[in-house]
Each structure stands twice: as C-alpha cells, then as structure tokens.
Amino acid sequence: QVQLVQSGAEVKKPGASVKVSCKASGYTFTSYDINWVRQATGQGLEWMGWMNPNSGNTGYAQKFQGRVTMTRNTSISTAYMELSSLRSEDTAVYYCAREFGIVATIYYYYYMDVWGKGTTVTVSS
Amino acid sequence: EIVLTQSPGTLSLSPGERATLSCRASQSVSSSYLAWYQQKPGQAPRLLIYGASSRATGIPDRFSGSGSGTDFTLTISRLEPEDFAVYYCQQYGSSPRWTFGQGTKVEIK
Numbered sequence: 001q002v003q004l005v006q007s008g009a010e011v012k013k014p015g016a017s018v019k020v021s022c023k024a025s026g027y028t029f030t031s032y033d034i035n036w037v038r039q040a041t042g043q044g045l046e047w048m049g050w051m052n053p054n055s056g057n058t059g060y061a062q063k064f065q066g067r068v069t070m071t072r073n074t075s076i077s078t079a080y081m082e083l084s085s086l087r088s089e090d091t092a093v094y095y096c097a098r099e100f101g102i103v104a105t106i107y108y109y110y111y112m113d114v115w116g117k118g119t120t121v122t123v124s125s
Numbered sequence: 126e127i128v129l130t131q132s133p134g135t136l137s138l139s140p141g142e143r144a145t146l147s148c149r150a151s152q153s154v155s156s157s158y159l160a161w162y163q164q165k166p167g168q169a170p171r172l173l174i175y176g177a178s179s180r181a182t183g184i185p186d187r188f189s190g191s192g193s194g195t196d197f198t199l200t201i202s203r204l205e206p207e208d209f210a211v212y213y214c215q216q217y218g219s220s221p222r223w224t225f226g227q228g229t230k231v232e233i234k
Contacts, residue, residue: 035223037170045162045170045213047223061221095169109176110217111160115169 002026004034004096004116011122017084020119022096029077030054033099035112036070036081038092046092050099051079086123093118127152129214129226137234144201146229148214153194158217161190161199164228165210173212174199201231209233 007021022034036048049060051070058070069082079096097112128151138144148159156177162170172181174190177197187202201208214226 037223037225044227045164045215045225047221047225050222059222097170107157107176109157109179111172111175111181111215112162112170112223113172113181115171118169 002114004114006116006119009120012086014087014123014125016086017082018121019080019082020094022079022116024077030074034079035097035099037095037097040092088123091123093120127216127218127224129216129224131214131226131229135230135232137232138204139234140204140206142204144204144231146199146212148197148226150195154216156193159197160215162213163210
C-alpha cells in the first residue's frame with residue numbers, strides 16, 4: 001500500500017541541525033511532490049516547504065528560508081528535511097506528506113493524501 | 126498571503142448531534158483548492174474532504190463540505206464517538222503554497 005515511513009525521534013542541542021527522512025513505498029516516488037509540515041505540542045499545523053522528487057526543485061515557507069533544506073535520493077525513494085540552527089521553538093513533530101494533484105473536467109484539485117506518522121524532534125540543552 | 130480563520134475554536138457536542146465547522150479565508154479561494162483534515166491525538170492528519178466538497182476515499186457520508194469564495198463549511202451530520210478530534214482546513218495557493226487554518230476541536234460535551 002501507499003505509505004510514507006519516517007525516521008525515528010531525535011534529540012538535539014540548540015544550534016545543532018537535524019535531518020529527518022521520509023521513505024516512500026507503494027507508488028512512483030518521482031511522480032508526486034513531498035511536503036513537510038510541523039506541529040508543536042498542542043499547536044496547529046505549520047507548512048514548511050515542498051520538494052519535487054523528480055527535479056529536486058524546492059520551495060520553502062518564508063519563515064524557514066535559510067534554515068531548511070529539502071533533498072531526496074531517488075534510488076531509495078527517500079525524501080529528507082534538514083533544519084539547522086535549531087532552537088527550543090523548533091521542538092515539534094515533523095510530518096512528510098504526499099501532494100496529490102489531479103485534473104477533473106476543467107478543475108485542478110490539490111491536497112495532501114498520504115502522511116507519514118511523524119518524527120518528534122526535541123531541542124533541549 | 127491568504128489567512129484561513131476557523132471557528133469556533135472548540136465545539137462541545139454530544140454523540141448523535143450535528144457539527145458545523147467554519148473556515149473563512151481572507152481572500153477568495155478557489156473551491157478546488159480547499160481541503161479539510163481530521164487529526165486525532167498522537168496521529169497524523171487524515172484527509173477528509175478535497176475540492177471543498179468531495180469526500181476522500183473511505184470517508185463516511187456523514188462528513189460533508191460546502192462553500193465557495195471566502196466561506197467554507199465542514200458538516201458532520203451525526204457525531205460518532207470516533208469523530209471527536211481536531212479539524213483543519215487547508216488551501217493551496219501560490220505563495221505560500223499551502224496554508225492551514227488554526228483548527229477546530231470537536232469535544233464531547
């Protein structure tokens with residue numbers, strides 16, 4: 001079945017970097033963009049950016065520009081999100097999600113149809 | 126940048142009751158770009174509705190979406206125990222590409 005499997009929990013010190021992986025299976029990895037969304041404890045969903053696994057093109061939310069890098073390894077169908085200069089406010093669950101786009105009649109539809117289970121990143125001294 | 130504002134923040138209802146959740150956009154949004162998600166504690170979000178009114182695969186018909194322009198609604202016709210969760214609306218745009226509302230929690234009264 002279609003799924004995204006994320007790497008395990010991480011504990012990092014302030015100023016460090018973290019790299020989270022997201023392995024796709026059950027579909028052609030290069031056919032769908034991957035998005036990263038994070039959620040601090042008790043808070044809402046925050047979109048971080050997208051990556052096209054085919055081209056490697058990326059787009060980041062302004063808040064994370066300069067601190068986030070999204071990459072991929074197509075040979076193992078895996079996407080990565082690296083966040084640098086970590087601070088306590090980056091403590092959150094990080095999700096990868098597949099972006100699905102479809103054309104029906106004259107309309108384009110976009111949504112995130114498959115999500116990973118999340119990776120907890122804790123930033124603490 | 127389009128801002129999505131969900132209301133109410135919390136909805137306290139009993140099983141069997143009808144839930145009506147609102148998502149208001151700061152500018153007009155294409156209906157085909159508006160989605161709703163359900164999130165339960167400790168779980169990833171799950172797609173419920175896309176294109177403002179189309180149910181995702183496997184979603185029960187007690188969930189329905191409607192609206193256009195700046196006002197969108199998610200309705201749960203008769204709440205089941207498993208429906209108590211947090212619901213988010215989301216829109217696809219150009220910059221930023223994705224925006225989420227802040228969420229509405231549906232809790233047991």
